[in-house]
Amino acid sequence: MKARSTLRGARMQAWIFLAPALTLLAVFSFWPVAYGSLLAFTDYSLVREMSWVGLDNFRYIFDNEMFVTGLKNSLKFLLMVPVVQVGAIALAVLVNNQLPGIAWFRAAFYVPVVTTVSVVGIMWGFMFHEQGTLNYVFMQLRLANAPLGWLTDDTLALFAVMFVTLWRGLGWYMVMYLAALQAIPKDMQEAALLDGANRWQQFWRITVPMLRPTIMVCSILSVLAALKAYQEVDVLTQGGPMNSTFTALYYAYDQGLKHLKLPRALAASLVVSSICIAIALACLRYLKPRHR
Amino acid sequence: MRASPLATAGHYAILCLLAVVCVFPFWWTLVTALSTEGNVFAFPPTFWPRSPSLENFAEVFRAIPILAFFKNSVLIAACTVFWKLALCSLAAYPLARMHFRGRKLVFGVILATLVLPSEVNFLVNFITVTKLSLVDTYTGVILPNVVTAVAILLLKQAFEEVPQDLIDAARVDGASEWTIFTRIMLPLIAPWLATVGILTAVEAWNEYIWPSIVMSKPDEFPLSVGVLYLRGTFGSSTRVIAAGTVLTILPTLAVFLFSQRFFMRGMDGAVK
Numbered sequence: 001m002k003a004r005s006t007l008r009g010a011r012m013q014a015w016i017f018l019a020p021a022l023t024l025l026a027v028f029s030f031w032p033v034a035y036g037s038l039l040a041f042t043d044y045s046l047v048r049e050m051s052w053v054g055l056d057n058f059r060y061i062f063d064n065e066m067f068v069t070g071l072k073n074s075l076k077f078l079l080m081v082p083v084v085q086v087g088a089i090a091l092a093v094l095v096n097n098q099l100p101g102i103a104w105f106r107a108a109f110y111v112p113v114v115t116t117v118s119v120v121g122i123m124w125g126f127m128f129h130e131q132g133t134l135n136y137v138f139m140q141l142r143l144a145n146a147p148l149g150w151l152t153d154d155t156l157a158l159f160a161v162m163f164v165t166l167w168r169g170l171g172w173y174m175v176m177y178l179a180a181l182q183a184i185p186k187d188m189q190e191a192a193l194l195d196g197a198n199r200w201q202q203f204w205r206i207t208v209p210m211l212r213p214t215i216m217v218c219s220i221l222s223v224l225a226a227l228k229a230y231q232e233v234d235v236l237t238q239g240g241p242m243n244s245t246f247t248a249l250y251y252a253y254d255q256g257l258k259h260l261k262l263p264r265a266l267a268a269s270l271v272v273s274s275i276c277i278a279i280a281l282a283c284l285r286y287l288k289p290r291h292r
Numbered sequence: 293m294r295a296s297p298l299a300t301a302g303h304y305a306i307l308c309l310l311a312v313v314c315v316f317p318f319w320w321t322l323v324t325a326l327s328t329e330g331n332v333f334a335f336p337p338t339f340w341p342r343s344p345s346l347e348n349f350a351e352v353f354r355a356i357p358i359l360a361f362f363k364n365s366v367l368i369a370a371c372t373v374f375w376k377l378a379l380c381s382l383a384a385y386p387l388a389r390m391h392f393r394g395r396k397l398v399f400g401v402i403l404a405t406l407v408l409p410s411e412v413n414f415l416v417n418f419i420t421v422t423k424l425s426l427v428d429t430y431t432g433v434i435l436p437n438v439v440t441a442v443a444i445l446l447l448k449q450a451f452e453e454v455p456q457d458l459i460d461a462a463r464v465d466g467a468s469e470w471t472i473f474t475r476i477m478l479p480l481i482a483p484w485l486a487t488v489g490i491l492t493a494v495e496a497w498n499e500y501i502w503p504s505i506v507m508s509k510p511d512e513f514p515l516s517v518g519v520l521y522l523r524g525t526f527g528s529s530t531r532v533i534a535a536g537t538v539l540t541i542l543p544t545l546a547v548f549l550f551s552q553r554f555f556m557r558g559m560d561g562a563v564k
Contacts, residue, residue: 021383131333273409
């Protein structure tokens with residue numbers, strides 16, 4: 001009898017330990033997704049009773065030029081995924097050694113990751129200025145005859161914003177790949193070299209296959225991050241010039257916070273979420289890791 | 293296997309070039325903040341401070357309540373770290389070391405938050421925070437960031453690495469679960485608590501969108517939000533904005549440079 005009650009006591013204890021964390025997760029992680037998805041089908045506003053409007057919000061956003069541009073731009077952001085991944089792997093290979101001062105290089109590549117996005121916006125605003133360093137470099141290298149309007153030209157601005165997300169993201173993925181590289185057994189690489197493989201063959205035959213699981217995880221994370229990009233837009237261009245840098249979630253952010261059109265914003269985010277979930281499921285099914 | 297000196301030199305050359313691309317915006321901002329002469333934007337750009345002084349920094353202190361911003365950021369970061377470590381380690385412990393029905397389910401539910409589309413949770417969270425009358429309070433800023441799946445995951449792994457013998461010995465001595473948790477487990481996973489704490493501190497310090505929604509009074513902004521406020525007030529004075537920017541990132545940079553290994557380890561743990 002006593003043993004049973006202590007067992008039940010222990011069980012109670014587990015739930016008491018878990019309760020605060022689970023409560024907060026329920027309120028701030030699950031509730032917003034559930035309630036938000038529901039509100040996307042209503043005309044919710046702070047001032048009056050809400051009612052169901054069916055798919056009206058979705059019809060509205062798909063007729064809205066800003067959202068459609070935003071969705072297309074979000075898809076264009078996917079172009080960054082291979083660039084970020086290849087760049088991050090290259091960086092990780094470059095810093096995966098014990099050369100003197102290598103820790104400083106690792107730090108230099110990671111610093112953009114620990115910089116707050118508002119500061120990133122200000123600093124790159126300086127770089128992209130008409131008379132800024134980037135234009136100077138471009139003109140010195142004869143890549144441009146006159147200063148380019150990086151953030152003011154509607155054909156360039158989106159690429160400028162995409163470049164900043166690349167700059168911010170590289171270091172994060174580099175550390176992921178660095179960890180994976182360091183987990184590859186040394187003798188495996190040495191055995192390949194002893195068998196007469198050159199560095200290039202060693203990289204493609206040993207390193208890349210061993211990195212496969214990490215490449216998969218990072219690529220999926222990178223695809224999702226690309227589709228959800230909007231903070232850089234907010235601090236660099238606020239969607240301009242001429243709405244050319246709107247992304248799908250920036251539209252949600254803009255409608256929800258600046259125009260207080262919550263249902264519209266939530267409908268837009270639900271569209272993005274559905275695309276993300278579909279892609280994640282497809283990746284997981286198609287690219288099922290072999291060993292894990 | 294030793295690489296030839298030429299290959300090593302080439303290796304360093306590539307590293308330096310890439311490092312310059314990564315760090316240049318910071319350097320330019322620092323140079324601009326320290327300089328007091330010449331045009332801010334000029335061809336060729338200034339790569340070294342001209343007649344350096346701290347005048348621009350002094351101007352930041354006069355123009356905006358940056359000390360208040362700083363204090364607010366410290367408060368938000370400290371409270372987030374404290375509550376995250378407390379609540380997440382409390383949740384991670386039973387998941388790692390106790391046997392109860394539903395353990396796997398609970399763990400699955402927590403992991404599910406990783407794949408939930410959470411980017412614009414702040415839209416609904418703002419309604420929630422309004423209903424809880426937490427608008428314009430730091431509690432409102434902190435609460436949604438206190439519990440994260442990643443932190444629970446890392447701490448759960450840390451708890452799993454503690455040898456079972458230690459727990460059994462304590463149980464034999466009649467220690468309660470609470471005593472085991474606070475006196476044995478927490479001290480043993482201190483390095484992991486430090487890792488999660490430092491990562492959290494930097495995240496909380498850098499958080500920008502959510503605090504800008506919850507806090508509406510400029511005096512109560514954290515630095516990450518306040519620094520943009522500086523851009524609004526002093527549209528023309530680039531040097532002062534640059535100085536404000538330097539002041540905003542200095543603390544994170546310092547923390548990062550002195551605790552690099554924690555960042556690398558935190559990521560390492562997250563991969564596993």
